[in-house]
Amino acid sequence: MIISLVFLAQALCAMLFISDIFSSLFGIEARPLSWEMREMLEMGAALGLVIGAVFGGLAMRRAVADRNKAQERLRRASGAFMDLLEERFAEWALTPAERDVALFAIKGMSTAEIAVLRATSEGTVKAQTNAIYRKAGVSGRSQLLSLFIDDLMRDDTPIRPPHPPSANAA
Numbered sequence: 001m002i003i004s005l006v007f008l009a010q011a012l013c014a015m016l017f018i019s020d021i022f023s024s025l026f027g028i029e030a031r032p033l034s035w036e037m038r039e040m041l042e043m044g045a046a047l048g049l050v051i052g053a054v055f056g057g058l059a060m061r062r063a064v065a066d067r068n069k070a071q072e073r074l075r076r077a078s079g080a081f082m083d084l085l086e087e088r089f090a091e092w093a094l095t096p097a098e099r100d101v102a103l104f105a106i107k108g109m110s111t112a113e114i115a116v117l118r119a120t121s122e123g124t125v126k127a128q129t130n131a132i133y134r135k136a137g138v139s140g141r142s143q144l145l146s147l148f149i150d151d152l153m154r155d156d157t158p159i160r161p162p163h164p165p166s167a168n169a170a
Contacts, residue, residue: 006052009044010052080152088136088148092135097128098131101129102144
């Protein structure tokens with residue numbers, strides 16, 4: 001309500017000043033205002049500008065605080081995701097190489113890209129991803145990623161029990 005009134009006062013004063021400029025510019029004759037009335041209008045306009053600046057400053061301060069809170073939440077969520085990854089990798093007893101491959105796979109990299117980054121063959125990466133899927137109890141990359149998304153969205157701490165390796169696993 002107050003902001004609306006300040007906006008209305010500023011708009012009225014702006015219209016008055018603009019009409020005064022246009023009337024002088026185009027030679028439109030208008031009945032002159034008394035100096036008292038002109039002073040009141042100018043004081044009102046100045047007060048409106050000051051109030052507008054104060055409200056603008058407060059809004060900017062709130063926006064910066066909101067942005068900082070959002071950045072902090074994102075930082076915490078990112079840290080929580082990495083903690084969750086490490087926890088699951090430990091539960092599944094992934095080797096260091098499998099951890100690297102799993103992380104790259106979760107980031108969305110292709111088998112070929114992972115092979116280049118790890119300086120290994122695509123066949124090795126495929127074998128490692130299959131071992132990761134078996135240990136995690138999933139059938140593919142999308143299910144693996146789904147585990148972590150579900151974990152982040154869930155409030156309870158036990159996420160998913162690790163699956164014991166099958167007897168025929170090498």
